[in-house]
Amino acid sequence: xxxxxAQNPPELASANPSYNDFEQNTTSPFPTLTVGATADQLGxxxxxxxxxxxxQPDSDxxxxxxxxxxxxxxxxxxxxxxxxLDDRMLALQRQGRIGFYGAATGQEAGTIAAGHALxxxxxxxxxxxxxxxxxxxxxxxxxxxxxxxxxxxxTSTKGRQMPCHYGSREFGYVTLSSVMATQMxxxxxxxxxxxxxxxxxxxxxxxxxxxxxxTSEGDxxxxxxxxxxxxxxxxxxxxLLYVQxxxxxxxxxVAKQTAAPTLxxxxxxxxxxxxxxxxxxxxxxxxxxxxxxxxxxxxxxxVFVEAVTYRVGAHTTSDDPSRYRDERVTQQWAALDxxxxxxxxxxxxxxxxxxxxxxxxxxxxxxxxxTLAKVEQVPPVALxxxxxxxxxxxxxxxxAQLAExxxxxxxxx
Amino acid sequence: MATMNIxxxxxxxxxxxxxxxxxxxxxxxxxxKFGGVFRATVGLQQAFGDDRVIDTPLAESGIIGAAIGMAxxxxxxxxxxxxxxxxxxxxxxxxxxxxxxxxxSAGLFPSPxxxxxxxxxxxxxxxxxxxxxxxxxxxQAGLVLVAPSNPYDAKGxxxxxxxxxDPVMVLEPKRVYRGPDHGTNWGSHKKxxxxxxxxxxxxxxxxxxxxxxxxGIAVSLITYGAMVHTCDKAAELxxxxxxxxxxxxxxxxxxxxxxxxxxxxxxxxxxxVANEAPRMCGxxxxxxxxxxxxxxxxxxxPIVRVTGWDTPFPYTLENDYxxxxxxxxxxxxxVAHYR
Ligand SMILES: Cc1ncc(C[n+]2csc(CCOP(=O)(O)OP(=O)(O)O)c2C)c(N)n1
Ligand SMILES: [Mg+2]
Numbered sequence: 001x002x003x004x005x006a007q008n009p010p011e012l013a014s015a016n017p018s019y020n021d022f023e024q025n026t027t028s029p030f031p032t033l034t035v036g037a038t039a040d041q042l043g044x045x046x047x048x049x050x051x052x053x054x055x056q057p058d059s060d061x062x063x064x065x066x067x068x069x070x071x072x073x074x075x076x077x078x079x080x081x082x083x084x085l086d087d088r089m090l091a092l093q094r095q096g097r098i099g100f101y102g103a104a105t106g107q108e109a110g111t112i113a114a115g116h117a118l119x120x121x122x123x124x125x126x127x128x129x130x131x132x133x134x135x136x137x138x139x140x141x142x143x144x145x146x147x148x149x150x151x152x153x154x155t156s157t158k159g160r161q162m163p164c165h166y167g168s169r170e171f172g173y174v175t176l177s178s179v180m181a182t183q184m185x186x187x188x189x190x191x192x193x194x195x196x197x198x199x200x201x202x203x204x205x206x207x208x209x210x211x212x213x214x215t216s217e218g219d220x221x222x223x224x225x226x227x228x229x230x231x232x233x234x235x236x237x238x239x240l241l242y243v244q245x246x247x248x249x250x251x252x253x254v255a256k257q258t259a260a261p262t263l264x265x266x267x268x269x270x271x272x273x274x275x276x277x278x279x280x281x282x283x284x285x286x287x288x289x290x291x292x293x294x295x296x297x298x299x300x301x302x303v304f305v306e307a308v309t310y311r312v313g314a315h316t317t318s319d320d321p322s323r324y325r326d327e328r329v330t331q332q333w334a335a336l337d338x339x340x341x342x343x344x345x346x347x348x349x350x351x352x353x354x355x356x357x358x359x360x361x362x363x364x365x366x367x368x369x370x371t372l373a374k375v376e377q378v379p380p381v382a383l384x385x386x387x388x389x390x391x392x393x394x395x396x397x398x399x400a401q402l403a404e405x406x407x408x409x410x411x412x413x
Numbered sequence: 414m415a416t417m418n419i420x421x422x423x424x425x426x427x428x429x430x431x432x433x434x435x436x437x438x439x440x441x442x443x444x445x446k447f448g449g450v451f452r453a454t455v456g457l458q459q460a461f462g463d464d465r466v467i468d469t470p471l472a473e474s475g476i477i478g479a480a481i482g483m484a485x486x487x488x489x490x491x492x493x494x495x496x497x498x499x500x501x502x503x504x505x506x507x508x509x510x511x512x513x514x515x516x517x518s519a520g521l522f523p524s525p526x527x528x529x530x531x532x533x534x535x536x537x538x539x540x541x542x543x544x545x546x547x548x549x550x551x552x553q554a555g556l557v558l559v560a561p562s563n564p565y566d567a568k569g570x571x572x573x574x575x576x577x578x579d580p581v582m583v584l585e586p587k588r589v590y591r592g593p594d595h596g597t598n599w600g601s602h603k604k605x606x607x608x609x610x611x612x613x614x615x616x617x618x619x620x621x622x623x624x625x626x627x628x629g630i631a632v633s634l635i636t637y638g639a640m641v642h643t644c645d646k647a648a649e650l651x652x653x654x655x656x657x658x659x660x661x662x663x664x665x666x667x668x669x670x671x672x673x674x675x676x677x678x679x680x681x682x683x684x685x686v687a688n689e690a691p692r693m694c695g696x697x698x699x700x701x702x703x704x705x706x707x708x709x710x711x712x713x714x715p716i717v718r719v720t721g722w723d724t725p726f727p728y729t730l731e732n733d734y735x736x737x738x739x740x741x742x743x744x745x746x747x748v749a750h751y752r
Contacts, residue, residue: 109504123486154518154519160517175519175521179505179713182478182506182509184478185482185506188482189481189483189485191482192482196464196488197487218474219505222478224474224481225475226470229469229470389516389520390516391668392525392577392578395668396668
């Protein structure tokens with residue numbers, strides 16, 4: 001090994017590896033469902049090629065893929081709806097009708113398929129781009145939109161947080177904060193509480209989601225450490241830690257976040273199980289996440305899954321990626337569209353047609369537009385809500401401050 | 414009823430709470446097998462098992478982060494931070510997460526949990542085993558802050574905290590853990606009589622730790638934690654000089670007992686506020702401000718603060734740093750004789 005000196009800098013892995021650079025694994029969603037596997041064993045699990053063909057059909061599995069048509073269709077519907085919704089929100093932001101938006105464009109498989117692998121009793125501690133999981137679980141679209149507008153119908157935050165900070169206790173989706181990685185140790189605690197209150201193997205599990213950039217935060221490291229060490233009732237925590245590696249954190253490529261060979265390989269150092277999956281392949285994501293969920297539900301060692309994908313859009317509506325990255329690479333990744341891939345797969349299966357996709361898009365667009373028309377009419381939150389929920393009861397000093405704020409409320413509008 | 418020191422009272426509260434509710438868990442560094450570096454959790458793991466009394470890895474943000482997750486899912490965690498000086502790795506989890514959870518989630522995800530942590534100097538602990546962080550956390554809407562000064566309150570406040578609906582930070586006055594003012598024995602103190610079983614000291618209520626006698630110039634002395642005992646000595650000395658001191662032990666720092674504080678200001682018009690932490694934006698500054706807002710027409714003298722200096726907490730010179738009875742006495746004289 002050559003010494004790393006200033007004169008002889010290590011060669012950085014290309015910031016944007018091309019799709020074919022990834023070592024492929026098409027046989028097992030869990031090549032490394034063992035603790036102590038080496039980093040190079042973490043091949044990237046794939047089921048479908050970019051054109052939707054099964055790379056290596058497995059005759060032992062349903063449809064040769066291990067995914068039922070009903071599951072595939074359910075995912076596709078949510079993925080398309082997510083795309084339509086994101087596009088609409090981005091347009092709204094450009095028109096100045098909403099303040100901010102973080103889209104999941106190109107990451108619909110990583111979001112929806114991972115969510116699809118969970119049961120409704122399972123909980124999600126999300127990062128910014130997991131909102132689609134919540135919708136996929138059945139959370140009403142009007143609540144999603146009300147959160148973005150922060151109006152009276154915003155049951156997630158009562159207009160207290162920026163857009164995309166959704167939350168629902170009923171649907172097991174913990175209200176996001178804007179702070180990177182803090183959700184990860186919390187997910188460990190939630191899983192711990194689940195393990196204390198429900199016996200394996202039939203118990204809820206918790207998913208902690210994070211982005212590639214945020215894996216550099218201390219809280220990520222702390223969560224991985226705790227995830228390995230905590231073993232209530234002598235079993236592994238019912239916990240999945242899940243990174244959508246979209247290869248960018250605003251303008252910073254993943255190669256500048258870590259010198260580790262892959263993010264998934266980090267699992268090994270903490271005694272966790274690591275797995276790596278093609279994040280643009282919904283079937284592969286579902287297979288890996290289902291295997292992982294089943295494993296931890298039964299009491300296995302927590303699993304850290306890396307879904308490799310690409311942020312084909314801007315970071316958020318306040319970002320312009322052409323300033324820091326080569327958008328030709330983005331175009332290459334955009335061509336690996338997860339929706340197209342799943343769509344083509346279903347076409348090949350003979351249960352889906354181009355016209356169906358078109359109809360689905362139109363239906364989703366109509367749903368978004370009509371819901372939007374209603375939600376935009378909802379009045380803003382009342383002044384009292386500024387002082388509620390700081391504590392369980394409004395304490396005297398906040399009652400006094402509310403009275404003071406009331407005197408100026410009209411002028412503030 | 415038994416005579417206890419603060420450590421024993423804390424341990425007793427934890428026993429009572431864990432017995433009463435299996436959702437209560439204790440977690441922190443060295444709290445399990447060993448019983449904590451101050452021995453507050455001795456015997457808990459033997460009694461309740463290592464799933465409920467958890468020796469965690471050495472990472473404060475993990476302790477608080479995991480405790481938050483547990484609380485979100487219905488448990489009642491009591492996290493110990495070994496010394497409040499070491500709370501800062503968890504600062505983000507406390508300030509941005511814990512304090513705001515109920516609010517940011519429109520009330521859907523409250524995270525009621527307790528953080529117990531010893532604070533204050535006087536144990537020859539240098540920079541990093543002596544600090545008083547209360548104003549840093551008092552500034553964070555959503556947190557409740559309590560600071561008992563004696564065994565009775567320590568148990569009663571901790572039990573209130575564990576079963577409260579809000580996150581509560583319990584600042585434990587480590588200098589007087591085993592006896593008032595460097596003593597090793599709480600035996601003769603009236604607040605060392607601790608009832609067995611469950612009882613609660615209400616959050617948000619101050620208490621008169623030393624009433625006025627009605628003889629001499631009336632002064633109100635407002636303080637909390639270990640400083641209650643320093644102030645008591647000063648009041649004793651002041652009495653000999655004809656200064657009649659009422660000590661108000663705040664017990665809860667957020668949300669504090671505004672009514673009782675204002676009453677103290679109006680009753681005497683002469684107020685001293687004492688805290689160990691640095692003066693700059695310290696807790697005494699809030700007290701001074703609110704008293705002049707609420708009691709201006711009653712004030713007979715400027716409010717005087719007695720505090721630690723605006724330096725890092727020292728090692729060898731800690732007795733020069735800590736407000737001593739002599740410094741408090743001088744402040745009492747200043748306000749008593751102001752014309
Ligand atoms: C603690 C913290 N530091 C910085 C930020 C600002 N910030 C918001 S998103 C982001 C990049 C996140 O990248 P990544 O984790 O890869 O998630 P992605 O946006 O790609 O989904 C940064 C730096 C933040 N929100 N929190
Ligand atoms: Mg990223």
